[in-house]
Amino acid sequence: MKFTKLASATLLSLATISVSKAVTLDIEITNLTQAQSFTPRLVIAHDNTVDAFEVGQPATSALAWLAEAGVIDDEQNADSSGANFEALLGPVDTDNSSNTWHRFGGLLAPKATLSYEFNTMDKPYLSLLSMLIPTNDAFVGMDSVEIPTAPGTYTYYLNAYDAGTELNDELNSARTDIVEAGTGIALGGYGIPGVAGGGAPTRIVDLGTGGTGVGAQVVNGEVEDGEDGPVHIHRNTLGDTDNAAGASDLDSTVHRWLNPVARVVITVPAP
Numbered sequence: 001m002k003f004t005k006l007a008s009a010t011l012l013s014l015a016t017i018s019v020s021k022a023v024t025l026d027i028e029i030t031n032l033t034q035a036q037s038f039t040p041r042l043v044i045a046h047d048n049t050v051d052a053f054e055v056g057q058p059a060t061s062a063l064a065w066l067a068e069a070g071v072i073d074d075e076q077n078a079d080s081s082g083a084n085f086e087a088l089l090g091p092v093d094t095d096n097s098s099n100t101w102h103r104f105g106g107l108l109a110p111k112a113t114l115s116y117e118f119n120t121m122d123k124p125y126l127s128l129l130s131m132l133i134p135t136n137d138a139f140v141g142m143d144s145v146e147i148p149t150a151p152g153t154y155t156y157y158l159n160a161y162d163a164g165t166e167l168n169d170e171l172n173s174a175r176t177d178i179v180e181a182g183t184g185i186a187l188g189g190y191g192i193p194g195v196a197g198g199g200a201p202t203r204i205v206d207l208g209t210g211g212t213g214v215g216a217q218v219v220n221g222e223v224e225d226g227e228d229g230p231v232h233i234h235r236n237t238l239g240d241t242d243n244a245a246g247a248s249d250l251d252s253t254v255h256r257w258l259n260p261v262a263r264v265v266i267t268v269p270a271p
Helices: 061-067 085-089
Strands: 009-012 025-033 041-046 101-105 114-118 123-134 138-146 152-158 160-162 262-268
Touching: 025 123, 041 114, 061 085, 061 123, 061 138, 085 101, 101 114, 123 262, 138 152
Parallel strands: none
Antiparallel strands: 009 152, 025 114, 025 262, 041 101, 041 123, 123 138, 138 160, 152 262
């Protein structure tokens, strides 16, 4: 299955784009949100057989691992072996025929900027993706932008998308007061990095200490767990202003965002 197309980018500045050739890019990414962190970034240089995700189509397992847990490769989570992007793309930092890829950095804090160098290894297109936390399965990314070879600076703005692989319940993993309809199983996060951090079953204050995603409707203390795919534009965090209870453990005055959520600046150096 092809990867699903991952993000929409608005090209602000253009220069002449020539036939693709090997080039080492400087890639700068800025987190434009006020309270969402980005997990390590997956950057892929690839040909036209690789497609990170497709809006309106179900997410692949690799996209689900990235969007729900920030997992790109086995080093981050061996349990995802055979289902993550590493399994689909091949060895990191090598010419994998159709692509070459790298995992960059740790968490990128709100309003922060980081830069990386990346060797495209003759591939004509560039994609970039990262999970937003705290969310259930929101991700930001750029999909299949043609890599410019003329020296210059190229600027793109990226939106947030919902992978559709997990209900956006926004619940702390420690909460037991809201359960899955039909089973009585307590809902919340799943205790994996970037999704839910445990702790007291109250609203999160610091990033990474409990909340997830966009709120699902709760009726009589029950919510239907499952999926809400296919991949679509994220409808933002719902949150609430109840510090002790309510359907969400996210503060609606803090964790909401508007698209775009990231700015990417690609610099092609002069020969």
